[in-house]
Amino acid sequence: xxxxxxxxxxxxxxxxxxxxxxxxxxxxxxxxxxxxxxxxxxxxxxxxxxxxxxxxxxxxxxxxxxxxxxxxxxxxxxxxxxxxxxxxxxxxxxxxxxxxxxxxxxxxxxxxxxxxxxxxxxxxxxxxxxxxxxxxxxxxxxxxxxxxxxxxxxxxxxxxxxxxxxxxxxxxxxxxxxxxxxxxxxxxxxxxxxxxxxxxx
Amino acid sequence: xxxxxxxxxxxxxxxxxxxxxxxxxxxxxxxxxxxxxxxxxxxxxxxxxxxxxxxxxxxxxxxxxxxxxxxxxxxxxxxxxxxxxxxxxxxxxxxxxxxxxxxxxxxxxxxxxxxxxxxxxxxxxxxxxxxxxxxxxxxxxxxxxxxxxxxxxxxxxxxxxxxxxxxxxxxxxxxxxxxxxxxxxxxxxxxxxxxxxxxxx
DNA sequence: AATAAGTTGCACACGGGCGTGCACTTTCGG
DNA sequence: CCGAAAGTGCACGCCCGTGTGCAACTTATT
Numbered sequence: 001x002x003x004x005x006x007x008x009x010x011x012x013x014x015x016x017x018x019x020x021x022x023x024x025x026x027x028x029x030x031x032x033x034x035x036x037x038x039x040x041x042x043x044x045x046x047x048x049x050x051x052x053x054x055x056x057x058x059x060x061x062x063x064x065x066x067x068x069x070x071x072x073x074x075x076x077x078x079x080x081x082x083x084x085x086x087x088x089x090x091x092x093x094x095x096x097x098x099x100x101x102x103x104x105x106x107x108x109x110x111x112x113x114x115x116x117x118x119x120x121x122x123x124x125x126x127x128x129x130x131x132x133x134x135x136x137x138x139x140x141x142x143x144x145x146x147x148x149x150x151x152x153x154x155x156x157x158x159x160x161x162x163x164x165x166x167x168x169x170x171x172x173x174x175x176x177x178x179x180x181x182x183x184x185x186x187x188x189x190x191x192x193x194x195x196x197x198x199x200x201x
Numbered sequence: 202x203x204x205x206x207x208x209x210x211x212x213x214x215x216x217x218x219x220x221x222x223x224x225x226x227x228x229x230x231x232x233x234x235x236x237x238x239x240x241x242x243x244x245x246x247x248x249x250x251x252x253x254x255x256x257x258x259x260x261x262x263x264x265x266x267x268x269x270x271x272x273x274x275x276x277x278x279x280x281x282x283x284x285x286x287x288x289x290x291x292x293x294x295x296x297x298x299x300x301x302x303x304x305x306x307x308x309x310x311x312x313x314x315x316x317x318x319x320x321x322x323x324x325x326x327x328x329x330x331x332x333x334x335x336x337x338x339x340x341x342x343x344x345x346x347x348x349x350x351x352x353x354x355x356x357x358x359x360x361x362x363x364x365x366x367x368x369x370x371x372x373x374x375x376x377x378x379x380x381x382x383x384x385x386x387x388x389x390x391x392x393x394x395x396x397x398x399x400x401x402x
Numbered sequence: 403a404a405t406a407a408g409t410t411g412c413a414c415a416c417g418g419g420c421g422t423g424c425a426c427t428t429t430c431g432g
Numbered sequence: 433c434c435g436a437a438a439g440t441g442c443a444c445g446c447c448c449g450t451g452t453g454c455a456a457c458t459t460a461t462t
Contacts, residue, residue, distance in 0.1 A: 006407055008408080009408065031448090031449060043450095044410065045410075047452080048407095053451090141386055142373065142376075150363075153358050157358040158351070172343065175342070176351060176381060179383065180355075180377060180381070182385060183385060184385035206431085213438085232418085233420070233421090234419080242440095243439065244420095245422095245439075253420095
């Protein structure tokens with residue numbers, strides 16, 4: 001368990017985590033058996049890789065946290081509206097992990113861990129909102145914490161509930177976030193045209 | 202079971218449904234025991250009023266459907282933006298039922314029933330969106346069904362996740378819906394000022 | 403080919419929620 | 433006040449998910 005020697009073992013372990021991420025994103029109470037089957041293994045085999053169901057979930061959360069940290073750190077646009085749009089666009093790429101983290105954050109008793117994992121993302125959103133309100137780029141009728149929370153909830157909902165397969169899904173998500181941020185739909189569309197990289201794959 | 206004779210029995214029955222609505226809104230998998238305790242009864246007593254856990258849920262859904270129908274029927278504003286805002290505002294009054302229906306629609310295998318219960322509401326939203334796009338009042342960058350769905354999801358999220366106790370919570374919900382609909386935050390605020398009844402209790 | 407790592411299937415015990423039966427107590431209503 | 437309706441507490445069996453032990457099997461690695 002400390003030093004996996006065989007190659008297929010580490011591959012299976014990764015497969016379990018992928019399966020768990022997908023399954024939990026769909027239903028946070030997905031059973032061990034469901035995860036195992038999705039990974040192409042037997043229920044019993046999971047216990048050779050993880051002590052516990054909790055251990056799997058902890059790793060899923062940790063994996064998501066790492067990716068979210070990287071994304072949050074990579075946002076450096078001067079315009080807060082572009083920063084928000086980019087955040088949504090980048091997170092779209094990690095839809096599976098976002099869905100898993102969101103589902104766990106909603107449902108489970110894993111609140112403390114998930115909120116810790118999402119903390120850097122939240123700090124980033126807070127900072128962007130504060131800066132954007134000061135610059136008059138974002139709506140000022142809501143206090144910054146309220147707006148930040150609203151953006152987070154909306155973003156999560158869209159990522160979790162809009163069909164990720166659609167080709168325009170990403171821009172729908174970005175537009176929804178910008179709409180909550182206070183932009184009219186024409187302003188949001190103009191912003192997207194000025195920054196075509198936001199819609200790139 | 203067909204003709205409840207005692208007065209306290211019908212009161213308890215109503216209490217069970219209230220408790221179930223609240224409990225399910227918070228967690229769609231709330232146990233019979235949780236609901237019973239919240240209603241001030243023993244688990245065993247519930248089975249004197251309802252055959253099944255499903256029977257309780259069915260009644261919760263039916264109660265919500267009745268209220269939603271009434272609200273949907275009462276919206277007759279010519280301006281689609283006002284209609285959407287009023288819909289959100291009215292639904293806010295039924296937050297408990299909205300939360301329960303939303304939780305059940307998300308989580309459970311009660312999809313068919315809940316979607317049937319929400320159907321009139323959805324038809325209403327569809328009609329408002331279609332009319333609003335034709336009139337140039339709502340965003341036209343998204344197809345009507347997509348926008349309708351986005352509005353529904355956003356509204357549900359806000360109702361379910363924003364603290365209903367706050368005095369400004371209702372206007373937050375309305376503004377969020379209008380933002381998704383394509384209005385800028387200043388337009389949304391102006392609309393709210395022109396229609397003070399939207400914020401009334 | 404041989405060894406160890408990995409997997410499988412079965413068995414078990416445990417916990418929790420559900421639905422029911424039954425004897426007993428409380429409380430309403432005429 | 434009395435009888436019936438309603439509620440309580442306990443028991444049981446059921447199903448499902450979890451975590452573990454164990455023997456047998458398959459597969460990677462050298």
